[in-house]
Amino acid sequence: MTGWSKAVRAAGSSNGGTRVSEAPLADRLRRMPSILYAESPMRKGALRADLRAIRKGAFVCDAVGGKDGGRKACATPAHAQPLDVPVLRAEGIVRRYGAVEVLSGASLALSAGEAAFLEGRNGAGKSTLLRCLAGWDAPDKGCVELLGRRFDGADRAQRALVAFVPDVPAFYDDLTAGEHVRFVQRANRLDPADDVAEGLMARFGLGGKRDLLPSSYSRGMRQKLALVLAFARRPRLLLLDEPYGPLDPEASCVLSALLEEARAAGTAIVASCHRDAPGFRPDVVLRLEDGRLSRGRP
Numbered sequence: 001m002t003g004w005s006k007a008v009r010a011a012g013s014s015n016g017g018t019r020v021s022e023a024p025l026a027d028r029l030r031r032m033p034s035i036l037y038a039e040s041p042m043r044k045g046a047l048r049a050d051l052r053a054i055r056k057g058a059f060v061c062d063a064v065g066g067k068d069g070g071r072k073a074c075a076t077p078a079h080a081q082p083l084d085v086p087v088l089r090a091e092g093i094v095r096r097y098g099a100v101e102v103l104s105g106a107s108l109a110l111s112a113g114e115a116a117f118l119e120g121r122n123g124a125g126k127s128t129l130l131r132c133l134a135g136w137d138a139p140d141k142g143c144v145e146l147l148g149r150r151f152d153g154a155d156r157a158q159r160a161l162v163a164f165v166p167d168v169p170a171f172y173d174d175l176t177a178g179e180h181v182r183f184v185q186r187a188n189r190l191d192p193a194d195d196v197a198e199g200l201m202a203r204f205g206l207g208g209k210r211d212l213l214p215s216s217y218s219r220g221m222r223q224k225l226a227l228v229l230a231f232a233r234r235p236r237l238l239l240l241d242e243p244y245g246p247l248d249p250e251a252s253c254v255l256s257a258l259l260e261e262a263r264a265a266g267t268a269i270v271a272s273c274h275r276d277a278p279g280f281r282p283d284v285v286l287r288l289e290d291g292r293l294s295r296g297r298p
Contacts, residue, residue, distance in 0.1 A: 086109045086147075086148075087110055087111060087112050087146070087268035088133065088268050089108070089109045089110075089145040090106065090108050090109075090143070090144045091142055091145075092106075092107055092141060092143070093106040093129065093141070094139055095125070095139050102291060103125050103132070103139070104290065105291070106129055106142075106288065106291065106292055108293055110237075112268060113265075113268070114263075114268055114269070115268075115270075115271070115280075115282045115284070116270050116286050117272070117277075117285050118273070119272070119288070120287060120289060121289075125288055125291060126272040127166070130270065130272065131164075132144060133239055134153070135151060135153020136153065136164070138152060146158050146161060146236075147236070161236040161237060162236070162237045162239070163230040163233050163237070164230070164241075165223075165230050165241065165243060166241050169223065171222065171225070173215065175214075176210065176211050176212060177206060177210045177211070177214055177217070180229065181197045181198075181232070184233070185197060190232070190233070195232070200227075200231055200258075203254050204224040205224070206221065206224055209221070220247055220248055227240075236268065237269075238267050238271075239270050239271075240269070241271075241272050242273070244275065245274075252277070255277075255280075256279040256280035257279065257280075284297070284298075285298050
């Protein structure tokens with residue numbers, strides 16, 4: 001067993017009678033809304049440092065898990081939000097890379113249960129826009145709001161409401177697919193009695209491959225695992241970058257069904273897409289051109 005896997009299994013165990021919590025680790029994991037599959041190298045180093053502390057039996061607690069073992073909700077309940085407040089609002093987003101301005105005042109708003117497909121030529125800035133909406137990149141100008149509050153990825157309670165699957169999901173080298181799923185469950189305090197991850201694994205045909213490392217998966221299988229991790233969290237805002245691209249026809253139909261279910265449950269969805277999705281019709285089409293967004297109907 002690798003040191004990384006040992007550390008994962010040690011999280012939440014007891015050491016010398018002292019309860020060991022994975023709370024700070026969970027906090028760092030939530031810093032990236034997609035949890036395990038898109039950590040930067042710098043953040044992965046921070047995660048490993050936290051895991052080393054866990055293995056040494058360091059006692060830690062935060063707002064999620066206190067010394068009494070109690071758990072406070074990370075996300076604001078849906079019913080606590082005013083009905084007229086959009087789930088997502090972006091206003092005047094400007095993003096530059098050096099002298100090149102990729103986004104030039106992009107604005108959009110999405111309500112609960114509204115799904116948008118983001119279209120544009122290659123290099124138009126779709127991935128950049130999604131990263132800004134997810135709190136991964138800070139815009140040079142403009143702001144993003146999540147349920148009426150400014151969102152920049154710094155607030156843990158807000159991050160718990162967002163899931164983002166980038167165009168190239170990345171995974172930890174020595175965690176199996178099943179360990180990724182279990183880690184996400186623990187990091188997000190998902191109720192085991194209400195867990196949907198196993199069902200999602202089965203729907204995508206990964207149930208019998210959970211003990212394999214994602215590095216042994218095909219590109220399409222890695223995409224399926226990333227989608228499992230995102231949908232299992234039941235986010236209020238779901239951001240997907242070219243989700244259909246690596247999928248086979250059967251898996252594409254599964255994804256469309258999951259998107260329909262998420263929309264019906266009130267999730268706001270933004271997915272960049274170059275082609276029609278089988279069995280799923282968005283409410284809105286957002287066209288990104290010359291750094292600006294235009295809104296239309298499909």
